[in-house]
Amino acid sequence: MSGRGGLTIAVMVLLAALPPVFYWTGNPFYLDLATRLVILAIAAVSLNLILGYGGLVSFGHAAYVGLGAYAVGIPAHHWLYGGLESLGLATVSGYVQFPLAIAVTALFALVTGLVCLRTKGVYFIMITMAFAQMIFYLIVSIEEYGGDDGLVIDTRSELGLLNLDNPLQLFGLAYVSLLVAMLLVRMIVNSRFGMVVQGAKNNPERMATMGFNTYAFRLVAYVISGAMAGYAGALLGNFTTFISPEMMDWSRSGELMFMVILGGAATTVGPVLGAIVFIVLEQALSTITIYWHLPFGLLLMGVVLFVRGGLAGMLSRNKDR
Amino acid sequence: MGDILQIQGLNKSFGGIKATDNLTLAVETGELHAVIGPNGAGKTTLISQLSGAQRPDTGRILFKGRDITALPTHRRAHLGITRSFQITSLIMDMSVLDNVALALQAREGHSFRFVQAARSVDGLRRKGLDYLDRVGLADKAEQQTVALSHGEHRRMELAIALASEAELMLLDEPMAGLGSQESHEMVDLLRTLKGKHSILLIEHDMDAVFALADRISVLVYGHIIATGTPQEIRDNEAVQHAYLGEE
Amino acid sequence: MSLFIIQLLNGLQLGLLLFLVASGLTLVFGILDFVNLAHGALYMFGAFICATLTFALGNFLWAVLVALPITGLLGFAVERLVARTLYTRDHLDQVLATFGLILVMDTAAHLIWGPQGIAVPLPPFLQGQVTLTGDLVLPTYRLLIIATGLAAAGGLFWLVNYTRLGMLIRAGASNRTMVSALGINIQLLFSLVFALGAMLAGLAGMLVAPITEANIGMGNSIIITAFVVIIVGGIGSMKGAFLAALMIGLIDTLGRSFLDDIFKLFMSPIAAENSAPAISAMLIYIIMACVLALRPQGLFPPKVR
Amino acid sequence: ESVKIGFVTTLTTGAAVIGNDMKNSVELAVEHLGGKIGDLDIEVIFEDDAFAPETGKQVTDKLVKQDDVDFVAGYIWSHVLLASRKSVLDAGKFLISANAGPSQMAGKLCDKNFFSTSWQNDQTPMAMGEVLNRQGVKSLYLMAPNYAAGKDMTAGVERTFKGEIAGKDLTKWGADAQLDFSAELAKAKASGADGLFVFYPGAAGGAFIKQYDQAGLKDTLPLYSVFTVDALSLPKLQAAGFTSVLGSRTTQQWDPTLDNAANKKFVEDYKAKHGAYPSFYGAQSYDAIMLIASAVEAVGGDLSDQDGIRAAMKAADFDSVRGKFTYGNNHLPVQNFYLREVIEDADGMWTTKVVETVYENHQDSYASECSMN
Amino acid sequence: MLELKDVTAHYGTSQALFGITLDLQAGQVATLLGRNGMGKTTTINAIMGIVKASGGSIRFDGQDVTTMPSFRTANLGLGLVPEGRQIFPNLSLRENLIATASNHLGLPDPWTVEKVYALFPELEARAASMGNLLSGGEQQMLAIGRALMTNPKLLVLDEATEGLAPLVRKRIWEALTAIRQQGMSILLVDKNLADLMKIADRHYIIQRGKVAWSGTSDQLNGDPEIRHRYLEF
């Protein structure tokens, strides 16, 4: 097994084992932390599909997470306060909310992708951000759903036998979702479809000459990625039980990007590793000092300047030796 | 057999420069048709218009009788047109074999296949190695493309064009950057393609052109000043003057 | 009518201020091909340094003169320590590293100057208002900003497009190795350009300080707008940055002033009152999305990227 | 044994000025209590919400789950409080707002374990509307940031102001908030209104005042503000010499000049320690600690006696720096509101003084929506 | 004038040069020959400091340039026409010529834009075109002109005639002959062996990163065995 395969398994096993141990030893807060981490890791994994493998640097990915969360929050809100019954959208059923999250984000990705994918490079970065900001200000202006005050989700999604109010079960669902997301992305990038997306990252002109309509392939990848992020958002809404436009802010998209790059773009375990390091560092440093941004920033810079290929690159290289 | 490609009254100008000037040309099915001409005559521009990378201002391009003037590049590739690039254009961060495998994959029809791993598709790998072998790069198959030398890149360029097995190949200076020995090998290789594919060859290596071409057209300032057999062209005074020198 | 003219001037002034920030960014980004998110942090440092110096030297203008070379030096240091190793990496690495730098610089500013921000007093002759005609009255200081912005725009345009230095900078952007192999000390050149970019950012910060104030986080709010400007204008194009900055300054100002009145023409006053601010907040993003949908390379893409 | 109090406020970003003032005041309160309530040590854990509801909720979760505090207090921002509310109340702990006053929590979302030592958002601007009526202002131009509290503020003043609204601008707020108000000021001037009402908290306040000054509007368009000019912005404005703020009017439930013993002690000790006036944020935070102390003392330090603590808090039986107040059914103060004017004090420091009492024992208008009684 | 001793070089962990030794006298023309991928370009890049030599020494004009940054080496009088042209795409043709022009050695009668146009009349009409829009051959001519404009005393040409029409190629050989008569030295990589034989004094055949054979044109001409073994006619 290659160094990276071993690393992936080690990381995933630890991630499965540690949080419940925390819970049972009377540290429920660390289980919460792990749940948030795992959910953000799903979003990072989805971003990695287009950013790492496809070279499509989406600076608006947090908007998908946010939309996914609102797809849980808005039906729950109407279920409590009325409205939208005719559309069947006044509900707390997870079987409605989760598909809704996926559908809404996929649609949003499709519509904006049609425009965004005409641009390249930094133009793409900025136009994805622009669409995310529009969603941000749109939600801010809808007073019914709390505007910028956000929306409290009073009731979590109902999912058959699963009880999401139980932190362990919620963690379990998130963890399994992460595993599935990782396997899915891995399968996609290794497939023929994935090869085309990767080829288009480096040389779209050559790909067109070979006979690939790169625009269509990228659009599909973009939609898949968006929908996965939407799913992560639905989980996040259930976890925090509070959602606000703030979670779609461009700095949140930036954080997802950093998780991917920090951990190692275009690797299976990279985004997860990035999420772990990002969240754990954030938590650990911020309990030490309110000036934690200083060491945190220095660490980020250090990683970029001295470690190429992200943490996954560094760790698996050491193992190979 | 008829013409696989007909170019009718093609025009393309950049600002004040007429890169293609009312150009009319036909390539017969199965022939190797060489286009020669001075630097800046508009040869690459012609290929770009044929492959779909650039849009002509006016004029028509017919492929097997069908008007393809407005089709995008990838559609033309599906119909059976491929090109090689004068200025190397490869997928630098993939392996040499992956580059060729992608070209093969493109021939399979659509690539919206999400499940099976591409590298485990036996046909793609085996055939890919075949094509690499033909240009002498089989032993570099697993290397990253970026780590190859210039001449090796030029040969990959050709391997990809071959792998597409297109009915019409537009080759833009395939010999450029090759060593003298490699050039000879390449001439032999191209000879084996004759008859199976129709080829539009652009080349400044006159030895190669005269050794291979069924017909030669001479392009100067965007239009064809002469078309004929190699012998006719060699004897043509205007061509001597505009292009060949006393060679 | 005179309100409209005043708003035009206000828009012009906002646009020129945006241009000052964007010009440094487009210089470093378009020319060195380096995405510097920390450009905003340099803008903030410019404002803080100038604010401190204003109190130390007792005069805003002197403070600007002294603060400019200091921000230049700061840019020089950032180039040496961070940017230099990143030129050959891809944009993502640059984004990540300079994001780290933002965190460091913001916290440093918090530690040095505290969280409260500094209000900057103007010398008396800049404090008043100038009456242009009748009821056309504009704060004197805003006119100074307009003049500075125009001067900087002219100077930069000339530097990049008509000097050999400009040619070298552009050449270096596309192929460092080759410029170096042809005998030019590209590292030094890049350091200088980076320092110039930092000075432009700093200058913008200094000019803003008397209007808003020197403030932690001021850089983070401007940086996105600055990116929007250079994207709409076409990355690396001074002309594009200039025109886009003016356009965005004008549209933003006019949108804020007249959008609700316009909306009232075809919707209820309540709806207009609610949607106008929402739309005007989104306005620059809408502009950017529209521009890019029609021209994926921005309005004035430099001839080559 | 100790009483654990979690205190959530903003300690980073530009808004940290507010957080620091609150922190200073909390520390002063603990000092005044001698570090003890009865036999119990006071342990205050400060957490930074970074001006973001999500972060605020996270640190609240940490306080509740990890540190297991007895009281969670603080909260500058409405959205942070709304986001964190459930975490505290579901865990059965007491939640005390030292500033934020969203209408939901005064009305529908009121809770037996939620108390406020501040006000409901609408009250302060309503008082200002009343003042404007008394001063005979006929038409008014409104400016506020475009977010929930901004809208509450303009709604509040519109509810009581009887004259005509000449125009209203809601400006962009958030991470890339608008700080250049030239266009709006030009509009306000052109509208011909008699007065300008603004709400710009934090750094935006200083920026607004300066531009108001530079535009030379002092004489033509008098300024009436809420939560804009305070002890945090005045020193900066004074340093930069923006004299047009002197004489401007603002309403508030507290002022450093309020004449009661607790306030004198608070203001004087604060000034001695920090060389500046405390702000109303600080005053409310000081009160929050004193409220907790009075309740814990009332139950003799038995922290498990939740009902006793609740009843004691409801009684508000402590020396508030705003003078005596009572709690309404929704656990929000029923209190006076004053009109204050910016002046220069005897030592040459800029501060405020009370001009008149606008409301006496004023209760917010959402109390009736609260199901508690 | 130029002296390489046991030069080795690596790309990352893979070694490309295994000890190149060669020297070139003032006023001489030398060539590097060999099949694709043998290390010709790497040798040239090591001389220019573009690839750092990992061992051995490189001396130019009496100075050790082994670890010198490439702009210093260039300023000592080395002019490079790189493989693949490497024209500055975002500069006009004319700007490409003047941006890096210099005369560090103070040569009398230096190259000017006009002289380059006289050598390559094709270029003059395209003076205002952006570098990347030029045809392949135009770029090649421009690359040569650009190197001449730095007024070097050693001109290094890496496949400088790639993609040029026969007529232009001929003109370049003539120009090189003339330049050489003015005392400039030249180091050449090219595939047109027949032309090289006419102009060059010495040849170095590079095989897997080492000099496998060196000698004069006459020696090479007279030794079909060598040609067959390394160049495989």
Ligand SMILES: Nc1ncnc2c1ncn2[C@@H]1O[C@H](COP(=O)(O)OP(=O)(O)OP(=O)(O)O)[C@@H](O)[C@H]1O
């Ligand atoms: N996009 C463009 N914009 C402006 N001019 C162009 C563009 N593309 C090509 N040209 C010009 O058009 C002419 C024809 O270029 P083209 O590349 O087709 O020549 P070519 O025949 O392939 O020459 P070579 O043999 O040197 O490769 C050249 O003079 C070139 O400068």
Ligand SMILES: Nc1ncnc2c1ncn2[C@@H]1O[C@H](COP(=O)(O)OP(=O)(O)OP(=O)(O)O)[C@@H](O)[C@H]1O
């Ligand atoms: N950037 C690179 N990274 C890794 N290996 C490289 C790189 N460039 C060249 N190489 C390797 O170094 C060896 C020598 O390459 P070099 O470019 O010097 O060959 P060359 O003799 O100039 O060949 P050509 O005639 O094809 O230009 C080749 O085997 C090549 O694969």
Ligand SMILES: [Mg+2]
């Ligand atoms: Mg060509």
Ligand SMILES: [Mg+2]
């Ligand atoms: Mg080479």
